[in-house]
Amino acid sequence: MGSLDARLSGIEAVATGPYLNFRVDRALLARTVIEGILAQGDAYGSSDEGRGKTIVVDLSSPNIAKPMSVGHLRSTVIGAAIQRLHDVLGYETIGINHIGDWGSQFGKLVAAVDRWGDTVDLERAPIKSLLALYVRYHEEEEGDPSLPAAARAAFQELESGEDGKVRATWRHLTELSMEEFDKIYSRLNVKFDLVRGESYYEPYLDETVDRIVEAGITEESEGALVVDLSEFGKNLPPCLLRKGDGTTLYATRDLAAAFHRWEKYHFHRALYVVGSDQRLHFKQLKLVLRRMGLDWEPRMEHIDFGMMRLPEGKMSTRKGRVVFLEDVLDRAVEEAAKIIAEKNPGLADSDEVARQVGIGAVVFNDLKRERVKDVEFVWEEVLSFEGETGPYVQYTHARLASILRKVAAAGEGEAEPDWALLEDAAPILVRLGRYPEVLTSAAAHAEPSELTSYLLALCRELNAWYVKSRVLGGEPALTAARAQLVRSSKILLHNGLAILGLDAPEEM
RNA sequence: GCACCCGUGGCUCAACUGGAUAGAGCACCUGACUACGGAUCAGGAGGUUACAGGUUCGAAUCCUGUCGGGUGUACCA
Numbered sequence: 001m002g003s004l005d006a007r008l009s010g011i012e013a014v015a016t017g018p019y020l021n022f023r024v025d026r027a028l029l030a031r032t033v034i035e036g037i038l039a040q041g042d043a044y045g046s047s048d049e050g051r052g053k054t055i056v057v058d059l060s061s062p063n064i065a066k067p068m069s070v071g072h073l074r075s076t077v078i079g080a081a082i083q084r085l086h087d088v089l090g091y092e093t094i095g096i097n098h099i100g101d102w103g104s105q106f107g108k109l110v111a112a113v114d115r116w117g118d119t120v121d122l123e124r125a126p127i128k129s130l131l132a133l134y135v136r137y138h139e140e141e142e143g144d145p146s147l148p149a150a151a152r153a154a155f156q157e158l159e160s161g162e163d164g165k166v167r168a169t170w171r172h173l174t175e176l177s178m179e180e181f182d183k184i185y186s187r188l189n190v191k192f193d194l195v196r197g198e199s200y201y202e203p204y205l206d207e208t209v210d211r212i213v214e215a216g217i218t219e220e221s222e223g224a225l226v227v228d229l230s231e232f233g234k235n236l237p238p239c240l241l242r243k244g245d246g247t248t249l250y251a252t253r254d255l256a257a258a259f260h261r262w263e264k265y266h267f268h269r270a271l272y273v274v275g276s277d278q279r280l281h282f283k284q285l286k287l288v289l290r291r292m293g294l295d296w297e298p299r300m301e302h303i304d305f306g307m308m309r310l311p312e313g314k315m316s317t318r319k320g321r322v323v324f325l326e327d328v329l330d331r332a333v334e335e336a337a338k339i340i341a342e343k344n345p346g347l348a349d350s351d352e353v354a355r356q357v358g359i360g361a362v363v364f365n366d367l368k369r370e371r372v373k374d375v376e377f378v379w380e381e382v383l384s385f386e387g388e389t390g391p392y393v394q395y396t397h398a399r400l401a402s403i404l405r406k407v408a409a410a411g412e413g414e415a416e417p418d419w420a421l422l423e424d425a426a427p428i429l430v431r432l433g434r435y436p437e438v439l440t441s442a443a444a445h446a447e448p449s450e451l452t453s454y455l456l457a458l459c460r461e462l463n464a465w466y467v468k469s470r471v472l473g474g475e476p477a478l479t480a481a482r483a484q485l486v487r488s489s490k491i492l493l494h495n496g497l498a499i500l501g502l503d504a505p506e507e508m
Numbered sequence: 509g510c511a512c513c514c515g516u517g518g519c520u521c522a523a524c525u526g527g528a529u530a531g532a533g534c535a536c537c538u539g540a541c542u543a544c545g546g547a548u549c550a551g552g553a554g555g556u557u558a559c560a561g562g563u564u565c566g567a568a569u570c571c572u573g574u575c576g577g578g579u580g581u582a583c584c585a
Contacts, residue, residue, distance in 0.1 A: 063585070103585060198585090224583050235510055235581075243583040250585050279512065280580055306514085307579070314578095339547065357547090369521060372513065374578060380534095381520075385547055387533040388521080395547050406544050434524090441524085453522065453532095460532075463548060472544045508547075 026429070027420035030481070033433045034419075037488035042495055045436045050091030053268035056261055057083045057093060060190070061274065063100035064177040064197075065109050065130040068184050069322040070377055071275070071308045071315060077366045077501060078305055079273035080190045081448035084499045089443055094193045094265060101174050101197035102253060105134075107155030110169050111147060112137040114154075126176035135320055152245070159202070159247050187329055187359060189501060201256040205248050208256040209241050215292045229287045239284040254285055262296055269299050271446055276304040276372065303446045306374035323377055333358030335383050336391070340508065347507060356503035357391050363501050364390025368452040388456050390502055393493060396459040400490040401506040403471050404483070413483035415476035422481050424469055428461045428489065435492055439499075448500060455496045462489055 014021045037044045059079020062072050083095045112133040113122075120129035141147050157166045174197070185191070201208075209225070212218055217227050223244035229236045241252050261270060272282060282302035289297040308315065315322050336358035340350050347353060365382055369375070385391040407413040422429065435454070442450035471482040494504040 100585065105584070222582080226582070233511075237582050240582055245583085247583090249583070253585095275579090276513065277579055278585085281585085283512090304513090309578085343547070344545075373521085374514075376520090378520090384534080387547095389533090389547085391547055392533095395545090399545070399548080403544055410544090437524090449522095450524095456532080457522090464550085466544080467540090467549050470544060507545090 026423055026426055027418075029429050029433070030419040030422040030425070030485070033429050034484050034488045037432065037491055038484065041491060044492060045439045045495060046088045046090065047436065047440070048090040049440065050086060050089045050268075052092075054092045054094065054265045055083075055086045056265055056267045056270040057086075057095045058098050058270070058272045058274070059083070059095060060185075060192075061098045061100060062177075062181055064106075064174050065127075065134065066177075066317050067127045067131055067322060068181060068325045069308075069315060069317075070325055070328055071322075073325050073328075073362070074305050074308060074366055074375070075273050075275070076185075076188060076190055077363050078303075078371060078448060079271075080188075081367055081451075081500050082271060082273065082303065082443070082446045084501070085439060085443040085448070085451070088439060088499060091268070094267075095191075096194045096196060096261075097192040098257065099174075099178075099195065099197040101170075102158075102199045102202065103250065104151070104155045104247070106158060106170055106173075107151040107153070108137050108148075109134060109173060110154040110158070110166050111150040113169055113173070114150070115147075122176065126173075127180050130173065130177070131317065131320070134317070156245065156247060161202070184325055184329070187355075188363065189359075189503075198250075198253045198257075201253050201260065204256045204260060205252055208252060208259060209248075211259070212241060212255070212288065212292065217288075217291045227288050227291065229284060229291075232287050236287075237280075237284075239288050251281065251285060251288075254281075255288060258285065258289070258300065262294075267296075267299060269301060271301050271303045273303045273305070273446075276306055278302070279304055301446070303371070305371040308375050308377055310377050328362055328382060329359060331379075332362045332383055336361070336385070339385060344508065353505045353508050356505050357385070357394060357508055360390035360394055360497075360502040361385055362390075364393070364452065367448045367500055368456070370449050371447060390497075390500075391508075393455050393459050393497060394502065394504060394508060396462055397490060397493040397497065397504045398506060398508045399466070400462070400486050400493070403466065403486050404490065406472055407479070407483050407486075410472060412472060412476070412479050415480040417481035417484055418477035419481055421475075421478045422485060425465055425482075425485055428458070428465060428485065431458050431461065432488065432492060435496075451496060451500060455493065455500075458489070459493070 012023045014023060040046075057079050059082075060072060060076040062068050079095070083093045086093045109130065116133060116136060120132055122129045137147065137151075154166050157164065158170055178195075212227065213225075218225055218241065219228060220226075221228075221238065224240050225242040226238040226240050228238045230238075239251050240249050241255075242248055258270070261267065274282070279302065282300075282304075286297055286300055286302075289300070310321065310323065313321070333355050337350065337354035340347055340354055340357075344350075361384070362382055365384075366375070368388060431454070438450060438454045442448060466486070469482060471479055471486060473479070474482070497504045
């Protein structure tokens with residue numbers, strides 16, 4: 001109670017028309033906010049709201065034998081940011097990379113490798129080769145009925161559990177792909193708590209189907225085993241558990257994974273960071289669980305995001321119309337290196353900084369708009385380092401770092417600060433103070449863009465402020481107050497960037 | 509056809525979830541003490557929030573309809 005009184009003493013409320021305005025004592029605000037940040041350091045904004053609660057995040061989920069495109073970037077980067085947001089708030093988080101390593105497409109791939117495997121260099125350029133084979137399969141499929149037959153037979157063998165030639169080929173393709181994926185993950189600085197293919201659930205598929213059958217909600221329809229969902233919507237298609245040939249589908253495997261996760265983690269939320277083209281799929285999954293009467297169904301959330309499109313149309317693996325993530329990262333880092341050579345040629349560690357800034361630009365660009373919005377991939381935009389970009393935030397951080405170096409070198413800033421002198425920084429102080437609630441809200445909404453918008457606005461204010469409010473060479477009490485503001489702002493930017501997955505270089 | 513999502517200056521996006529004069533960035537124009545680093549900053553120009561109704565003290569935000577774009581629509585994932 002005493003502390004509450006102390007905090008309220010500098011605040012007065014004023015009624016103006018339909019509004020209630022609060023007037024805050026600025027010196028008090030400055031002292032409270034800055035001392036709070038400096039005391040907590042990197043822990044500022046963290047909380048224990050998530051204590052004892054587990055959040056499962058399903059992210060990235062690339063498909064074996066397909067190149068990682070800029071489309072997968074969204075799931076990876078958004079999912080990783082959402083996981084870190086929850087980490088900071090004290091949740092126990094489990095980031096799962098649910099690899100697409102199962103399904104009838106592997107029948108196709110095995111058939112294609114069988115037939116034309118010797119026409120490509122699988123070992124040296126695995127992804128490219130597999131893509132070429134996949135494309136060729138679809139080109140020749142129509143004119144050659146033996147091809148789909150071979151594909152079907154291969155997948156049936158795979159799903160039968162037989163450890164023969166088909167399985168060996170599948171395993172090999174999986175290993176080749178995973179090596180390629182890992183290279184990209186390490187560049188993005190993304191780590192998973194669990195990397196698990198759909199194939200992991202293979203042994204649980206039968207019991208999963210049995211369980212749903214025992215719930216009494218399945219029926220036979222056109223040779224397939226389905227769960228009818230028409231009670232939830234006239235035109236809602238049923239959820240298919242088994243095809244006519246007895247093999248399982250995507251939905252079956254996701255249900256098996258969902259049961260498995262619930263039993264293992266008893267999660268507070270399970271967040272599936274998957275594109276909005278799979279809305280129906282997740283809706284069906286949830287409705288199957290609801291029909292089974294499982295009360296944890298509402299904890300499963302599809303965190304959907306808009307599609308990445310090219311100016312010339314939708315991306316298509318089959319048509320080879322994709323932008324490879326690797327190329328994007330390479331070009332962004334190159335561009336960053338070029339700018340450093342131009343503007344800061346003496347920079348130590350310039351390669352590392354180029355990496356941090358280049359990757360940062362790509363990652364931030366994908367996090368800065370609301371999740372649900374579709375994104376058109378434009379090179380010029382991704383490679384932009386000015387305005388509302390990751391490098392802008394990194395630059396602001398570097399400038400603050402630079403000021404602090406000068407302050408230290410001059411031996412200034414050690415006096416007792418006079419907080420009342422920070423009047424010209426009022427908007428910054430208010431914003432710094434709001435940081436904890438921004439994190440809470442961004443996590444609750446699983447919306448990293450709330451954090452990116454916040455950081456951009458803060459940087460705008462900071463840049464405007466320090467050009468007109470010189471830190472160095474003022475009255476000791478003023479310089480000290482400003483230096484502390486710079487110090488706490490820098491901590492916060494570093495902190496926020498880390499949550500988004502960006503490094504914060506001291507110089508750039 | 510049906511379902512869901514989106515529609516805000518030329519372009520890309522905000523707007524604390526129904527509140528005050530709708531804010532930024534890009535592009536364009538004009539500027540910044542021989543710069544606590546110009547990847548920055550100050551200023552200018554640019555809006556009937558797709559359209560038409562409705563709800564109320566008040567709507568970019570909620571409801572209805574129309575138009576435009578995207579996605580999905582049972583044996584792919």
